[in-house]
Amino acid sequence: MLSRRLLLQTVLATVPFLLVGGQPARADTASEAGRFIQDLADTAIATAAAGNISETERVDRFRRLFVSAFDLPEIARFVLGRYWRTATPAQQQRFLELFREITVLTWSRRFQDYGGETLDVINVAADGEQGMFVESRINRMAGGQAIPVTWRLRRREGRFQIVDIIVEGVSMAITHRSEYTSAVRSNGGDLDGLLTAMANKIDVLRG
Amino acid sequence: MPPLALGDVLSRLTVLAVAAALLAGCATRPPADDAEALAEFEQVNDPFEPANRVVFRFNEVLDDAAIEPAARGYRRLVPAFGRDRVGDFITNLRAPLIFGSQVLQGHLSGAATTAGRFAINTTFGVLGIMDVASRMGLRHQEEDFGQTLAVWGIGEGPYLVLPFFGPSNPRDTVGLAVEWVADPFAVWARGTNTDWFQPSRTGVATIDYREANLELFDEIERSSLDYYSSLRSLYRQRRSSLIANGAGVAGFDVPGADAFESGDRSSPQQQK
Numbered sequence: 001m002l003s004r005r006l007l008l009q010t011v012l013a014t015v016p017f018l019l020v021g022g023q024p025a026r027a028d029t030a031s032e033a034g035r036f037i038q039d040l041a042d043t044a045i046a047t048a049a050a051g052n053i054s055e056t057e058r059v060d061r062f063r064r065l066f067v068s069a070f071d072l073p074e075i076a077r078f079v080l081g082r083y084w085r086t087a088t089p090a091q092q093q094r095f096l097e098l099f100r101e102i103t104v105l106t107w108s109r110r111f112q113d114y115g116g117e118t119l120d121v122i123n124v125a126a127d128g129e130q131g132m133f134v135e136s137r138i139n140r141m142a143g144g145q146a147i148p149v150t151w152r153l154r155r156r157e158g159r160f161q162i163v164d165i166i167v168e169g170v171s172m173a174i175t176h177r178s179e180y181t182s183a184v185r186s187n188g189g190d191l192d193g194l195l196t197a198m199a200n201k202i203d204v205l206r207g
Numbered sequence: 208m209p210p211l212a213l214g215d216v217l218s219r220l221t222v223l224a225v226a227a228a229l230l231a232g233c234a235t236r237p238p239a240d241d242a243e244a245l246a247e248f249e250q251v252n253d254p255f256e257p258a259n260r261v262v263f264r265f266n267e268v269l270d271d272a273a274i275e276p277a278a279r280g281y282r283r284l285v286p287a288f289g290r291d292r293v294g295d296f297i298t299n300l301r302a303p304l305i306f307g308s309q310v311l312q313g314h315l316s317g318a319a320t321t322a323g324r325f326a327i328n329t330t331f332g333v334l335g336i337m338d339v340a341s342r343m344g345l346r347h348q349e350e351d352f353g354q355t356l357a358v359w360g361i362g363e364g365p366y367l368v369l370p371f372f373g374p375s376n377p378r379d380t381v382g383l384a385v386e387w388v389a390d391p392f393a394v395w396a397r398g399t400n401t402d403w404f405q406p407s408r409t410g411v412a413t414i415d416y417r418e419a420n421l422e423l424f425d426e427i428e429r430s431s432l433d434y435y436s437s438l439r440s441l442y443r444q445r446r447s448s449l450i451a452n453g454a455g456v457a458g459f460d461v462p463g464a465d466a467f468e469s470g471d472r473s474s475p476q477q478q479k
Contacts (some may be wrong), residue, residue: 082243106430160369170441174415178440181247183432205430 032126033132037151040069041119041136046140046159049114062108062178063100071154071161077162081175081176083184083191084119091191105205119149128153131163212213219373224265224370228258252366253439259368263435266373270417278417290418292336295411298347299335303391308350312358320345349449352389353382357450366439376444 002104048061076096077084084092123135127140134151152164179193187193234256237244253259280460281290302325309318316416324340324347332339356378357363372383387393394406431437 001312032289077396082247102430131306144380168445169451170444175437178251179431179433182251182436186433194432201430 030126030132033160034121034124036153037134037136038119038121040065041160045114045118048108049111051114055112056109058112059108060105061110062180063104066100066104066107071156071160071163072096074154074161075173075176078173079180079185081177081181083194084096085179085191087191091195094195095191095198097200098195101202102130102198102205105202109205110192125160127152132160220265220269223369224262227265228255228261231257233257251436251439252363252443254365255367258368260435262368262370263373263438266368267371269371274413274417275421277414278303278421280386280412282418282421290415293411294415294419295328295332296335297318297408297415298338299325299332300392300408302328304386304389305348305350306351307389308352308355309348311352311355312350314350317348317350321348321350348452351379352385353379353446354450355445356382363443363446374438379446440469 014059029171044062044065048058048065050058053061073096074098076092079099080087080095087095098179118139119134119136120139122133125133125134125135132155136149138149139145140146148168150166151162152166153160154163155161164171167171169197183197184191185196187197211438232255233249234254236254239245239250249324285293291452292377301320306318306321306325309315309321324338324345327340327343328335329338329340338347361378363379367375367377369375369380375383392408393405395401427432427441
């Protein structure tokens, strides 16, 4: 027969699980994911979209944001597909750097013409075990229709990182994958050819 | 020699583009023992890539020479308010086709919205130049016959770049052709011999679309390593999203998916 003390202990030990297990814990993770995106957008607008900074400063601020908020190695692996696995570590490292610079330069340029857009998180949905979809809306100033943007997050070592951005149903990662693997193929499957093309693209973007 | 009519010039250009594309031919299918290359080939879904690239370049030349300059001129000459009226008018003309597609897809609430929009915009919106229905909460829904065929279960087929029309596939090409024939306004124009109507409408719609997307295409071309394959991917994803009426990116691999989780994590350390 269960002693009264043991029974009490069992009940007390179970209560926290009842409270935090299942739904409530998921709701916490969901709101954390939503906050992560909201904070990122607010930070980007407050720092990188500021009007009174030099171009170099803007790019630097963007680079810091990008490196911390995005899972760059995961994205790079996806974008290169099968060519990632056959690349040497040096080529992989070089690809990560060039890909980061192209992305940072592209986005800092977009934010240069920042026109007062704001972001609202409208829904968060689970995406497998470790993932979250954060659905948001980017509101435009001049009465234009809001743009739906979904952020795909992965939890890694206790914090969220972005692995994809889906704008009006179009995934940036899938688009980049198509573009980069095609560029490798047109260089006869040679990754060094791609890396050279990327370095040239960076010169154009800095231009 | 009499001056060539615009239609003649265009049809001769099309013949040229198609002939050049046929000469360029097909992409080589990877051998069956190279499973990864084969999987990539199937995923890209562009067996006519060399031919498509020829037509793509043809369209680019046409765009640089005529369409883009016309769109820039249009933006310079016509203030935003006027351009919005033109855009609303062109959109309203598509309402019967959208309505028909929605009915054929069994999407009756959408069809009701489109019918309501058409009635309101054509009357209160002065023949469609003011989209007042949107302000009443009846939002424009993008449908076409290509999407209807997709909902009926017909696959996209291989990616195609059409002269003038750009990115497409056999299914969407059939959709375009059906719309060209079945559009009530086109039927009316043919029946009344209003020959100027369809070419003018197409011309205005083209310039309107190009003007609205001047920055978008500049940006894609500028930031892309391979403009052709970026547009190919954008087109296919956009179509698939429109067919699902905005529900996600089903049917495509995505980063962070399980295949990559369990795959090699032997990446170099991310540099600080």
